[in-house]
Amino acid sequence: MRDVSIAGVGMIPFGKYPDRLVEELGRDAVIDAFHDCSATRDDVQETFVGSVFAGGGIGQRIAKLTGMSGMPITNIENACASGSTALRNGWLAVASGQVDVALVVGVDKLSGSSGPLIVTGGDRDAAAGLTMPALYAMRAQAYMQKYGVGIAEIAGVVVKNRANASMNSHSYFRQPVDLDAVLNSAMVAEPLTLYQCCPKVDGASAVILVAGERAKKFTDSPVRIVASQLCSGSFRPGYRDFASPEISVRAAREAYELAGLGPEDIDVAEIHDAFSISELLYYEALQFCPEGEATKFLRDGSSSLGGALPVNTSGGLIAKGHPPGATGLAQVHEVVTQLRGRAGDRQVKGARTGLVHCTGGGVSGYDHASASIHVLAR
Amino acid sequence: MRDVSIAGVGMIPFGKYPDRLVEELGRDAVIDAFHDCSATRDDVQETFVGSVFAGGGIGQRIAKLTGMSGMPITNIENACASGSTALRNGWLAVASGQVDVALVVGVDKLSGSSGPLIVTGGDRDAAAGLTMPALYAMRAQAYMQKYGVGIAEIAGVVVKNRANASMNSHSYFRQPVDLDAVLNSAMVAEPLTLYQCCPKVDGASAVILVAGERAKKFTDSPVRIVASQLCSGSFRPGYRDFASPEISVRAAREAYELAGLGPEDIDVAEIHDAFSISELLYYEALQFCPEGEATKFLRDGSSSLGGALPVNTSGGLIAKGHPPGATGLAQVHEVVTQLRGRAGDRQVKGARTGLVHCTGGGVSGYDHASASIHVLAR
Numbered sequence: 001m002r003d004v005s006i007a008g009v010g011m012i013p014f015g016k017y018p019d020r021l022v023e024e025l026g027r028d029a030v031i032d033a034f035h036d037c038s039a040t041r042d043d044v045q046e047t048f049v050g051s052v053f054a055g056g057g058i059g060q061r062i063a064k065l066t067g068m069s070g071m072p073i074t075n076i077e078n079a080c081a082s083g084s085t086a087l088r089n090g091w092l093a094v095a096s097g098q099v100d101v102a103l104v105v106g107v108d109k110l111s112g113s114s115g116p117l118i119v120t121g122g123d124r125d126a127a128a129g130l131t132m133p134a135l136y137a138m139r140a141q142a143y144m145q146k147y148g149v150g151i152a153e154i155a156g157v158v159v160k161n162r163a164n165a166s167m168n169s170h171s172y173f174r175q176p177v178d179l180d181a182v183l184n185s186a187m188v189a190e191p192l193t194l195y196q197c198c199p200k201v202d203g204a205s206a207v208i209l210v211a212g213e214r215a216k217k218f219t220d221s222p223v224r225i226v227a228s229q230l231c232s233g234s235f236r237p238g239y240r241d242f243a244s245p246e247i248s249v250r251a252a253r254e255a256y257e258l259a260g261l262g263p264e265d266i267d268v269a270e271i272h273d274a275f276s277i278s279e280l281l282y283y284e285a286l287q288f289c290p291e292g293e294a295t296k297f298l299r300d301g302s303s304s305l306g307g308a309l310p311v312n313t314s315g316g317l318i319a320k321g322h323p324p325g326a327t328g329l330a331q332v333h334e335v336v337t338q339l340r341g342r343a344g345d346r347q348v349k350g351a352r353t354g355l356v357h358c359t360g361g362g363v364s365g366y367d368h369a370s371a372s373i374h375v376l377a378r
Numbered sequence: 379m380r381d382v383s384i385a386g387v388g389m390i391p392f393g394k395y396p397d398r399l400v401e402e403l404g405r406d407a408v409i410d411a412f413h414d415c416s417a418t419r420d421d422v423q424e425t426f427v428g429s430v431f432a433g434g435g436i437g438q439r440i441a442k443l444t445g446m447s448g449m450p451i452t453n454i455e456n457a458c459a460s461g462s463t464a465l466r467n468g469w470l471a472v473a474s475g476q477v478d479v480a481l482v483v484g485v486d487k488l489s490g491s492s493g494p495l496i497v498t499g500g501d502r503d504a505a506a507g508l509t510m511p512a513l514y515a516m517r518a519q520a521y522m523q524k525y526g527v528g529i530a531e532i533a534g535v536v537v538k539n540r541a542n543a544s545m546n547s548h549s550y551f552r553q554p555v556d557l558d559a560v561l562n563s564a565m566v567a568e569p570l571t572l573y574q575c576c577p578k579v580d581g582a583s584a585v586i587l588v589a590g591e592r593a594k595k596f597t598d599s600p601v602r603i604v605a606s607q608l609c610s611g612s613f614r615p616g617y618r619d620f621a622s623p624e625i626s627v628r629a630a631r632e633a634y635e636l637a638g639l640g641p642e643d644i645d646v647a648e649i650h651d652a653f654s655i656s657e658l659l660y661y662e663a664l665q666f667c668p669e670g671e672a673t674k675f676l677r678d679g680s681s682s683l684g685g686a687l688p689v690n691t692s693g694g695l696i697a698k699g700h701p702p703g704a705t706g707l708a709q710v711h712e713v714v715t716q717l718r719g720r721a722g723d724r725q726v727k728g729a730r731t732g733l734v735h736c737t738g739g740g741v742s743g744y745d746h747a748s749a750s751i752h753v754l755a756r
Contacts, residue, residue, distance in 0.1 A: 001475055056430060056457055057739050060610055060746035070628075072608035073748060074463050077453040079434055085452050089467060096474030097379055230450035232438055250448075361435050368438035370451060 001095045003212025005222035006376070008037030009333040011205035014172045014321040016111040022054045022202075023061035026107040029204035029326075030066050033103075037219040039208050041066065045099035047073045050086030050106045051325035062105060079360030080274070082106065083205065083328030084230070084372035090209050091228040100211045101218075106330070107204040108323035133197055133275065137189035140277035143243045144191070146292070151191040153295040155182045157276040158195050158318055160304055165315025167346040170330070172201045172321035182276075196276035201321030205329035207336075221340045226353075227259035227375040232368060247371040248272075248285040248359055255355075255373035256287075263287040266309055266375075267351040268338045270331035272359050273316040279303075282357060283311070286373075305346060313338060313346045328358040332374065339378040353377045381590025382472045383600035384754070385479075386415030387711040389583035391548045392699040394489040400432045400580075401439035404485040407582035407704075408444050411481075415597040417586050419444065423477035425451045428464030428484045429703035440483060458652070459738030460484065461583065461706030462608070462750035468587050469606040478589045479596075484708070485582040486701035511575055511653065515567035518655035522569070524670070529569040531673040533560045535654040536573050536696055538682055543693025545724040548708070550579045550699035560654075574654035579699030583707035585714075599718045604731075605637035605753040610746060625749040626650075626663040626737055633733075633751035634665075641665040644687055644753075645729040646716045648709035650737045651694040657681075660735060661689070664751075683724060691716060691724045706736040710752065717756040731755045 010032025012025055026049070034040060047068070049059035059073040078085035083106025090104040140154060159179050165171035177195060185194040208218070215222035231254065233247040256262055263286060271286065273279035280294035288309055289297035297303055303311040314320050314334035317327060335354035337343050354376045361369030388410025390403055404427070412418060425446070427437035437451040456463035461484025468482040518532060537557055543549035555573060563572040586596070593600035609632065611625040634640055641664060649664065651657035658672035666687055667675035675681055681689040692698050692712035695705060713732035715721050732754045739747030 052434060056455060057746065060739055060748065063610060064746040069611050069746065070609060072463075072466065073456070073610045074467060074608075075455040077434060077455060078451070085450075088450070089452060089470075092467075092470055092474055092476055096470055096476070098470055098474070230452075231448060232441060232451045233447050361438055368435065368442040368447065370438065 002097060004091050004094045004209055004225045005212045005215035006207055006225065006336055007039055007210045007215055007218035007222055008033045008208040009336045010036055011170055011330050011333045012203060013170045014201045014203040014323065017109065017202045018111045022107055022109040023058065023065050025109060025202060025204040026058065026062035026105050027065040029107065029206040030062060030103065030105060033206040033208050037208055039101060039218045041068045043101045044068060044071060044103045045101050046071050046093050047103045048076060048086040048090045049073065050076045050082035050328065051108050052077055052079060052082050053108050053110065054325065058107065078370050080324040081328060081358045081360030081370045081372050082325045084358040084374065085370065087207060087328060087332065087374065088228045088230045088372060091225055094209050094211055100214055102209045104207045104209060104329060106326040106328055108325040109202040110200040110323055111202050133189040133192055136275040136277055137192045139243060139281065140191055143277060143281065146243050149295045152179060152183060153299065154276050154280055155179060155196055156298050157273060157279045158182045161273065161312050161316040161318045164305065164313050164346055165319030167344060168315050168320065171315040171319050172199055173315065173319040192275055198274045198317035198322040201323055203321060203323035203326035203330060205326045205333055207329050207332055223336045223339050224377050225374060226377050227255040227373065229255040229258060230370060230372045232370050243281065245281055245285050247369060248282055248357065251371040251373045252286045255375055259375040261353065261375060265353050266355045267353050268313060268335060268348045269309060269311050269355040269357065270314060270334050271311055271357040273312055273318050274322060276318065279311065279316065286355065286357060305348065310348045313343065313348060328372065331356045331358060335376050339376060379473045380475060382469050382587055382603045383590045383593035384585055384603065384714055385417055385588045385593055385596035385600055386411045386586040387714045388414055389548055389708050389711045390581060392550045392579045392581040392701065395487065395580045396489045400485055400487040401436065401443050403487060403580060403582040404436065404440035404483050405443040407485065407584040408440065408481065408483060411584035411586050415586055417479060417596045419446045421479045422446060422449060422481045423479050424449050424471050425481045425483065426454060426464040426468045427451065428454045428460035428706065429486050430455055430457060430460050431486050431488065432703065436485065456748050457738030458702040459706060459736045459748045459750050460703045462736040462752065463748065465585060465706060465710065465752065466606045466608045466750060469603055472587045472589055478592055480587045482585045482587060482707060484704040484706055486703040487580040488578040488701055489580050511567040511570055514653040514655055515570045517659065518569055521655060521659065527673045530557060530561060531677065532654050532658055533557060533574055534676050535651060535657045536560045539651065539690050539694040539696045542683065542691050542724055543697030545722060546693050546698065549693040549697050550577055551693065551697040570653055576652045576695035576700040579701055581699060581701035581704035581708060583704045583711055585707050585710055601714045601717050602755050603752060604755050605633040605751065607633040607636060608748060608750045610748050623659055623663050625747060626660055626735065629749040629751045630664045633753055637753040639731065639753060643731050644733045645731050646691060646713060646726045647687060647689050647733040647735065648692060648712050649689055649735040651690055651696050652700060654696065657689065657694065664733065664735060683726065688726045691721065691726060706750065709734045709736060713754050717754060
């Protein structure tokens with residue numbers, strides 16, 4: 001297995017594009033990634049495309065619109081981890097020596113659709129009321145009870161991430177909000193209010209992977225993939241450990257081992273804040289802080305810009321939006337931008353090592369889920 | 379890149395299972411593959427699942443039912459080549475050294491569904507009448523005109539494949555048919571009658587891949603993957619070359635080069651006979667015979683049992699049925715069975731090298747398609 005680097009990243013601003021085809025969104029992200037490095041369509045030897053809702057042959061449709069043809073194309077679904085799963089498969093293709101240059105794309109278009117995964121969960125659970133917001137509301141309740149904290153301490157995640165998003169032109173929400181606004185927005189599932197749930201948007205993102213030893217041919221600012229980990233497991237281990245997402249705990253532990261790094265080495269992270277409580281649970285799962293101390297980690301500014309480990313500098317899913325296929329690679333886009341020192345007003349000074357965490361699944365017959373961690377370094 | 383072998387294969391008899399969940403079909407194929415070798419659930423380090431219609435998280439659902447957890451799971455869609463694309467990604471995972479044992483599953487359940495891909499094609503084309511049978515009917519017309527042959531010479535494919543299927547307990551159709559019956563069955567799209575179109579069925583198949591050097595630990599009859607090729611391109615290069623499926627021509631040429639073998643080295647082949655004319659087009663695309671001589675190759679018995687290169691000894695898609703996710707791995711199941719000398723009455727004597735060809739896509743906005751070739755050897 002050889003080293004793999006990211007030569008280029010691209011994405012479209014997340015938002016609502018009701019009049020555009022999903023493959024057009026994908027194409028625009030791909031072109032943006034080509035503009036970000038010197039790789040061209042002719043360099044791409046294999047393509048992996050992650051999506052949940054784009055329908056059959058999404059990779060072939062994007063390739064056609066982009067004027068590419070010939071190479072192997074694999075379409076991948078892994079719920080909200082579809083984009084990161086595509087990244088892992090692209091990493092494998094390059095790390096193996098099979099190809100020197102791979103294109104990875106993530107895309108989904110939720111506007112104009114019922115977007116069942118995010119809001120309603122699977123059919124059987126939805127019938128019982130166990131939608132995604134309800135599931136995370138139960139996690140929030142369990143966490144609040146276990147550690148004696150209130151919803152105001154959890155909802156602070158939204159204030160932080162919206163503030164970050166106000167500096168990110170690719171984010172759907174760009175207006176900062178204060179805690180009162182978050183807490184007073186419409187109740188979705190007690191204690192989660194509307195602003196504590198990520199918005200349904202359209203989006204696309206792309207990453208160009210190259211063999212490490214060839215990276216300088218394509219860019220003067222390659223970012224190395226020092227660990228690519230994907231694992232599966234039960235999303236709902238039971239009410240007793242509702243507050244500890246087992247698959248993310250395990251994926252993180254394995255990724256740190258692969259990277260030869262620990263949480264103390266991470267300078268910036270994008271993690272899967274589909275709901276306010278999610279980000280807090282993942283602070284602990286990823287060992288950013290001890291169990292039960294997530295609200296303290298948030299409150300003392302550790303995860304804010306200027307803190308010890310800024311989290312979701314892009315605005316996260318909460319502000320940027322969550323088109324599931326695109327999310328994992330948009331997270332990579334942000335961390336690569338940070339590691340290159342090109343994040344403008346939201347730049348984490350001196351960031352050298354970043355972590356991307358994405359998780360998917362967990363509804364209906366489908367309570368077996370996935371978690372993915374990528375550790376990146378310049 | 380290291381050698382990869384198939385340690386075990388499994389499948390369920392293709393048919394109609396309206397009362398069973400699609401993940402139950404997948405589980406049964408997986409268990410059948412475990413019974414075929416000494417690998418167990420605990421040996422599996424990564425799983426790849428190909429399906430078109432099974433819905434989100436199909437791999438996770440199968441893993442859960444099979445009592446497996448923890449490993450990376452990737453769900454793959456590539457139209458009718460979904461199963462073979464999953465195989466290629468599994469091959470990559472083992473060939474790279476990332477894992478020693480990978481499970482590959484293909485599954486689809488079409489009974490009780492509208493099965494749009496096979497019968498109706500994509501929305502836009504379907505509205506114009508360009509369904510899959512219509513598309514292949516046009517190819518048949520073009521071929522007949524170009525080479526001055528009649529439909530009776532094409533329909534002979536069905537007689538051959540139905541005869542093969544009568545010896546295969548996993549086939550959906552097991553009754554032999556004569557040429558009159560084929561030609562007199564209901565007209566679907568001139569000149570293709572009903573019996574010249576593959577039936578919509580439910581099915582599941584599984585393959586256990588292991589590192590070549592560890593193969594003997596799991597089976598005394600491993601089958602090597604000597605080439606795994608996947609490519610994309612336009613499915614419809616235009617009316618001028620309707621009779622030559624470019625992506626299959628190219629995939630075959632590349633696979634032979636990778637394998638260091640030519641068509642003359644192939645002892646048995648499973649190829650993508652979704653329609654009678656398909657098998658004939660692919661004889662030429664795979665260089666089994668010169669251009670324009672496919673009907674002669676069929677008529678003189680070259681592709682029949684006992685001929686120089688028996689094709690679709692399983693009965694092919696035409697008889698066995700075509701649940702798209704499962705098809706590619708069911709083809710592998712047959713070739714592995716042949717190479718092991720366990721095909722009973724339909725055994726190709728002394729078969730040492732086999733080829734599996736699968737293609738997918740080509741409808742609607744999705745005229746960019748895929749073709750996959752695997753060359754296997756004992």
